[in-house]
Amino acid sequence: MTNADIRTVVLSTLLKIAPEVDPQLLRPDRPLRRQVDLDSMDWLNFLVALHEALKVDIPETDYARLVTLDDVVSYLEAATKR
Numbered sequence: 001m002t003n004a005d006i007r008t009v010v011l012s013t014l015l016k017i018a019p020e021v022d023p024q025l026l027r028p029d030r031p032l033r034r035q036v037d038l039d040s041m042d043w044l045n046f047l048v049a050l051h052e053a054l055k056v057d058i059p060e061t062d063y064a065r066l067v068t069l070d071d072v073v074s075y076l077e078a079a080t081k082r
Helices: 003-017 032-036 040-054 060-065 069-080
Strands: none
Touching: 003 040, 003 069, 032 069, 040 069, 060 069
16 A cells, blocks of 8 residues: 555544544644544544554554544554564
């Protein structure tokens, strides 16, 4: 999967969790949870949904690395190549 493909999956997954989000307004280098006002349960649901959509394991120990949209996309891109 390409970076663009993964970004599309990430954004569509995010919209399922937070449908009020306008993806055009997201800053890829800013903390994602703050931009879309996700609480910890929504964030966990988002990560689980990404796992299901991409068949990529995201260990809880890696959650702290997933801060920005770019972080999430880069992490998933690397994970899909393993």
